[in-house]
Amino acid sequence: MRCLSIKKCVDDRALNWQVWQRLIGALPEATPAQPLRIVEVGAGIGSMAERLLAGDVLTHATYTAIDMEPTLLAEARHRLPQWAVEQGFQVQENGPGQLHLWRAGQHVTVETEAIDVARFMAREHGRRVWDLLIGQGFLDLIDMPATLPALCSLVRPGGLLYFPITFDGATVFQPEDDAEFNGAIEACYHQMMDQRVRDGKPSGDSRAGRRLFAHLRAAGVDVLAAGSSDWVVFAGPNGYPADEAYFLHDIIHTIGTALTGYPNLDAERLRIWEAQRHAQVDRCALVYIAHQLDVLGRMPALTGERKSGNRVTRQPSI
Ligand SMILES: C[S@@+](CC[C@H](N)C(=O)[O-])C[C@H]1O[C@@H](n2cnc3c(N)ncnc32)[C@H](O)[C@@H]1O
Secondary structure, eight states, X not given: OHHHHHXXXXXXXXXXXXXXXXXXXXXOOOOSSSOEEEEEESOTTTHHHHHHHHTTOOSEEEEEEEESOHHHHHHHHHHHHHHHHHTTOEEEEEETTEEEEEETTEEEEEEEEEOOHHHHHHHHTTTOOEEEEEOTTOGGGSOHHHHHHHHHXXXXXXXXXXXXXXXXXXXXXXXXXXXXXXXXXXXXXXXXXXXXXXTTEEOOOTTHHHHHHHHHHHTTOEEEEEEEOOEEEOOBTTBSSTTHHHHHXXXXXXXXXXXXXXXXXXXXXXXXXXXXXXXXXXXXXXXXXXXXXXXXXXXXXXXXXXXXXXXXXXXXXX
16 A cells, blocks of 8 residues: 555656647546546556546546455545645545545546456446546556457447556666576566466466557557656665655565565575665665556547547437
């Protein structure tokens, strides 16, 4: 939870602003009668909802945030009202899991639900559609070829799909020290992501970012914009920004734990690697880079439809 909160600041530096601007420019006009319908899968503690609300991007919107971890969504419901009040919003809780936030020119309803994305997609298929689907730091954790078509079916024709911070095959630590062993750690860590299984199904891809282009094409989605959004965490003259040393300790610990007992990886050398990396954080000497991509796509519009503003409407019959 603390890590996802720090991650928001690291993401703010990393997000590809060219892709972001394209997203903002492509959003359809919203009105009180026709609010923008957004769904976010794997929403965590609600960082993306905050980012969209902060930028005055959302005027009238409903924001459906789902995640399989109830504790993360509970934190989102705790954080969001506090944050929103600081930003000048008025906040009202409309029922369990539903918040209404408003200030001059902005009315947004946020609903959260703890549910696995597969169950959510199965339940909503043919029932509801959204104008924008967001999955931030999410696609590298699931079986993308199997899941993406169902995610697309949640988006209306002409609607948008935004997948920022999608991991793409590079985990870099500096100083390099023992380059050969560092290379082995990176390779094993990525292999472990590729081989991860949840509920008997594949659930991970260490090269999700680059593979997303082909998966979107196969699902009939046009890519409107794409660019890199690498995390780069380093210490400046005043050390690491905010709480980012904790973030680095957590990443080293996660990798060390994940690779403990991994075949063909020397356990003693792994233990020493972990200790050295933690010590480098303490000395503000560690640089960490993770390569990621942001991708924005659009569902094809139905034939026989035309664009009004950016919202697709049916051609009037003559
Ligand atoms: C790396 S975190 C990113 C969280 C948030 N999007 C952010 O960027 O701060 C991935 C999130 O996806 C959620 N998640 C992973 N697999 C899921 C699934 N099958 N269904 C729903 N949520 C899932 C996790 O619980 C976690 O909150």
